[in-house]
Amino acid sequence: MNKNIVLCGVGGQGTVLASKLIAAAAMKKGLGVMSAETIGMAQRGGSVFGNVRIGSDLFSPMIGKGQADIIIGFECGETVRMLPYLKKGGYVVSSVRSIMPTTAALGDTGYSAQPMTEYLKNNVAEGRLSLVDTLEAEKELKSSKVMNLVLLGAAVRTGVTGLSEDDIISALPDAVKPEFIELNTKAFFFTK
Amino acid sequence: MHKEFLMGNAAIAMGAVAAGVDLASGYPGTPSTEVLENTAKLRPEGVYVEWSVNEKAALEVAAGASYAGARCLVTMKQMGLNVASDPLMTLEYIGVKGGVVILVADDPGPISSQTEQDTRRYASFSKLPCFDPSSVKEAYEMAFEAFEFSEKYGTPVILRPTTRICHAYASIDVRDESEYVTHKPEGFIKDSKRFVIFPRLSFKNHGNIVKRNDELSEVFSNDPRNILTPPGKNSKKGIAAGGISYAHLMEALKDIPDDDKPSVLKISTPHPFPYSLSERFMRDRDEVLVLEELEPVIEDELLKTAGKYYLSTKVSGKHTGDVRAAGENSIDDVFSYVSKFIGIKPLEEPSDVLSDAPSLPVRPPVLCAGCPHRASFYAVKRAMKGKKTVFGGDIGCYTLGNAMPLDMVDSCLCMGAGITIPQGIGHIEPDTRCFGFVGDSTFFASGITGIVNAVYNQSEMTVIILDNSTTAMTGHQPHPGTGHTLMGDVVEKVDIEKVLRGVGVTHVETVDPLDLDKAIEAVKRADSKKGVKAIIFRSPCVALIRKGRALKIDENKCIRCKKCIKEIGCPALSVEDGRIVIDGSLCNGCSLCERICPTGAIKKEADHE
Numbered sequence: 001m002n003k004n005i006v007l008c009g010v011g012g013q014g015t016v017l018a019s020k021l022i023a024a025a026a027m028k029k030g031l032g033v034m035s036a037e038t039i040g041m042a043q044r045g046g047s048v049f050g051n052v053r054i055g056s057d058l059f060s061p062m063i064g065k066g067q068a069d070i071i072i073g074f075e076c077g078e079t080v081r082m083l084p085y086l087k088k089g090g091y092v093v094s095s096v097r098s099i100m101p102t103t104a105a106l107g108d109t110g111y112s113a114q115p116m117t118e119y120l121k122n123n124v125a126e127g128r129l130s131l132v133d134t135l136e137a138e139k140e141l142k143s144s145k146v147m148n149l150v151l152l153g154a155a156v157r158t159g160v161t162g163l164s165e166d167d168i169i170s171a172l173p174d175a176v177k178p179e180f181i182e183l184n185t186k187a188f189f190f191t192k
Numbered sequence: 193m194h195k196e197f198l199m200g201n202a203a204i205a206m207g208a209v210a211a212g213v214d215l216a217s218g219y220p221g222t223p224s225t226e227v228l229e230n231t232a233k234l235r236p237e238g239v240y241v242e243w244s245v246n247e248k249a250a251l252e253v254a255a256g257a258s259y260a261g262a263r264c265l266v267t268m269k270q271m272g273l274n275v276a277s278d279p280l281m282t283l284e285y286i287g288v289k290g291g292v293v294i295l296v297a298d299d300p301g302p303i304s305s306q307t308e309q310d311t312r313r314y315a316s317f318s319k320l321p322c323f324d325p326s327s328v329k330e331a332y333e334m335a336f337e338a339f340e341f342s343e344k345y346g347t348p349v350i351l352r353p354t355t356r357i358c359h360a361y362a363s364i365d366v367r368d369e370s371e372y373v374t375h376k377p378e379g380f381i382k383d384s385k386r387f388v389i390f391p392r393l394s395f396k397n398h399g400n401i402v403k404r405n406d407e408l409s410e411v412f413s414n415d416p417r418n419i420l421t422p423p424g425k426n427s428k429k430g431i432a433a434g435g436i437s438y439a440h441l442m443e444a445l446k447d448i449p450d451d452d453k454p455s456v457l458k459i460s461t462p463h464p465f466p467y468s469l470s471e472r473f474m475r476d477r478d479e480v481l482v483l484e485e486l487e488p489v490i491e492d493e494l495l496k497t498a499g500k501y502y503l504s505t506k507v508s509g510k511h512t513g514d515v516r517a518a519g520e521n522s523i524d525d526v527f528s529y530v531s532k533f534i535g536i537k538p539l540e541e542p543s544d545v546l547s548d549a550p551s552l553p554v555r556p557p558v559l560c561a562g563c564p565h566r567a568s569f570y571a572v573k574r575a576m577k578g579k580k581t582v583f584g585g586d587i588g589c590y591t592l593g594n595a596m597p598l599d600m601v602d603s604c605l606c607m608g609a610g611i612t613i614p615q616g617i618g619h620i621e622p623d624t625r626c627f628g629f630v631g632d633s634t635f636f637a638s639g640i641t642g643i644v645n646a647v648y649n650q651s652e653m654t655v656i657i658l659d660n661s662t663t664a665m666t667g668h669q670p671h672p673g674t675g676h677t678l679m680g681d682v683v684e685k686v687d688i689e690k691v692l693r694g695v696g697v698t699h700v701e702t703v704d705p706l707d708l709d710k711a712i713e714a715v716k717r718a719d720s721k722k723g724v725k726a727i728i729f730r731s732p733c734v735a736l737i738r739k740g741r742a743l744k745i746d747e748n749k750c751i752r753c754k755k756c757i758k759e760i761g762c763p764a765l766s767v768e769d770g771r772i773v774i775d776g777s778l779c780n781g782c783s784l785c786e787r788i789c790p791t792g793a794i795k796k797e798a799d800h801e
Binding site: 010011012023024027032033034035036037038039040041042043044045046047057058059060061062063064065077080081083084099100101102103104105106109110111112115116119123138144 | 195197222223303304327328356359360361362363436439440442443446522523524527546549550551552553554555556557558559560589592595596597665757758761762763765766767768775776777
């Protein structure tokens with residue numbers, strides 16, 4: 001059975017590393033992997049996504065609406081934006097954090113996390129939503145670059161990716177410099 | 193063979209290296225950039241790579257190397273081929289000796305481009321064979337095969353992936369190093385009858401090319417990359433597809449019972465078109481649908497097939513309005529086109545879950561926090577406040593200077609036009625103060641000619657060189673002003689200031705844009721002089737320097753006037769419950785906002801009491 005994983009966030013948040021880790025972990029298990037991600041102008045603070053597909057019967061790297069087994073959201077508003085891609089009964093792991101774009105800061109429309117997380121609570125099936133306070137994780141781990149591993153840990157522990165904690169940890173050296181492995185491992189287990 | 197998880201562009205580089213490429217040249221441009229970067233990373237001993245100043249230079253360098261028998265890879269994005277079109281059109285008449293593969297990445301959407309032009313059209317215009325991969329795996333194999341093909345038929349080959357191939361990743365089988373082809377160039381053998389273009393030679397070779405392309409149409413009709421799948425027993429229909437649309441199509445067909453499956457024609461070689469194959473595909477079909485992005489190339493060819501072979505098959509696609517005319521085909525689009533065409537209900541109605549969602553913010557891309565371009569634009573804006581001005585913009589990160597609140601880009605057309613468009617406006621409206629903004633890499637790629645034009649034709653303008661000492665937008669490639677090359681050599685920098693003085697710009701100043709007061713003074717000084725003036729705003733790209741200490745807001749001093757946000761629109765500045773806040777993870781400590789704050793509320797952390 002193919003697994004479809006959608007990652008989303010704002011350019012510069014580190015969604016790319018998370019998708020690379022998932023792919024590396026799946027490859028180590030001998031599974032086929034395809035992925036796609038946003039590269040280019042949108043990386044300068046625009047909405048970005050990553051699609052990772054794991055399985056033996058893959059043609060397209062893209063995931064269609066209603067096809068994602070799990071959405072991993074790095075910014076709560078972006079998670080809401082990607083909800084149409086979620087399968088019925090699919091899982092959502094999202095940061096509770098919001099990032100205000102300059103356009104919203106300039107106007108008086110405002111933008112805050114609370115209505116977004118409320119919406120997620122009301123629209124994701126019971127027991128399928130995991131909201132993570134990534135800001136707290138960043139403070140505790142004293143690093144602004146750990147969000148990807150914190151969220152990935154929570155996502156793997158839903159069981160829906162078909163990958164185990166060990167699968168990801170053993171793939172870490174392929175994607176992360178040796179000096180950052182300890183920090184990233186801590187981040188991976190932060191929500192446990 | 194072994195398995196690797198590769199980006200499409202890395203796969204293409206690996207295919208070229210495995211085929212024994214001797215020289216690779218190109219100019220950065222999304223979504224093509226990583227091809228040359230990966231070629232450089234993989235570079236076996238003796239292989240030469242370069243970032244050329246622009247695509248025209250890249251193709252000409254490769255043509256020369258090919259005349260000497262080398263296998264050459266040239267890389268660019270679709271608009272880069274416009275720049276390289278001059279050598280392209282003639283090179284086909286001359287032909288090649290060593291294989292030449294021109295990698296041109298198209299960008300449906302467009303996602304990071306000015307146009308949705310289709311390189312397959314360039315292939316037929318220039319009469320070049322074109323390979324169009326539909327997966328990362330196929331991109332790898334085509335890159336490998338294209339060199340031998342190029343040599344066999346004596347023609348450059350266009351390899352044309354699109355963004356969703358270039359930037360997709362897949363785990364694919366690739367050759368071990370021991371399986372790589374070793375290729376040794378024969379060297380250049382003088383032959384003016386072959387390498388010097390003259391009308392008589394053009395006439396002779398034109399005829400040969402037309403004949404060869406007829407032959408290639410037959411060759412491609414039997415090429416295993418062009419796949420014709422027979423229909424299920426209940427189907428009288430067919431679907432033709434190319435590129436990523438074929439991959440989406442194969443996903444869509446998974447859910448359709450075998451007996452109802454339409455015949456499928458996969459076109460991997462859109463030029464020369466495999467007519468015998470398309471005739472076999474259409475012969476017994478009542479109706480065929482064409483799925484492709486950008487131009488209706490396959491669709492036009494099927495219409496031509498119908499005419500050529502007197503077929504009554506109906507052809508549906510872009511011309512009939514059944515498939516979107518512009519933008520990329522998402523997998524959802526393809527699912528809905530296929531289900532409508534075959535006459536089955538989509539598996540699930542498209543979900544409408546967001547209809548009751550709180551309004552989501554728009555997120556246009558913006559200049560990074562601490563980007564020196566923001567300071568440069570702001571300095572010019574402040575200096576020229578209240579005057580009649582025009583600000584010519586160009587291609588690069590700094591196109592984002594158009595966003596509110598900076599609003600400092602009045603035009604953007606193509607590489608180099610930021611300097612020449614204001615000249616045209618100035619000739620019609622002499623009372624307008626004309627400014628042309630150009631980045632350092634774009635200056636070398638196509639800015640210099642425009643500046644010479646201004647000097648020669650007595651324009652009144654100020655050229656602003658935004659020199660962050662890199663090609664930032666495409667991921668920080670070196671260029672002639674950086675002092676190092678893609679081969680890793682440290683070389684003499686081409687000095688922008690000397691170039692400007694050399695072509696006759698008399699007033700040239702180099703200023704740090706983050707020193708706001710001095711920057712504003714420099715702009716006013718340049719504006720007061722006659723003729724063509726230039727300011728080089730030099731400050732490194734923030735993505736390449738160590739992050740400075742973030743600034744903080746003194747709550748007691750901040751009067752919440754929002755001047756910092758309204759003047760410069762830095763993404764690190766936002767409003768939280770009415771308070772102005774600085775996101776410490778984004779702020780680079782450039783201090784531009786500190787210089788703007790009327791109450792001195794913004795300071796470096798250490799400066800707060």
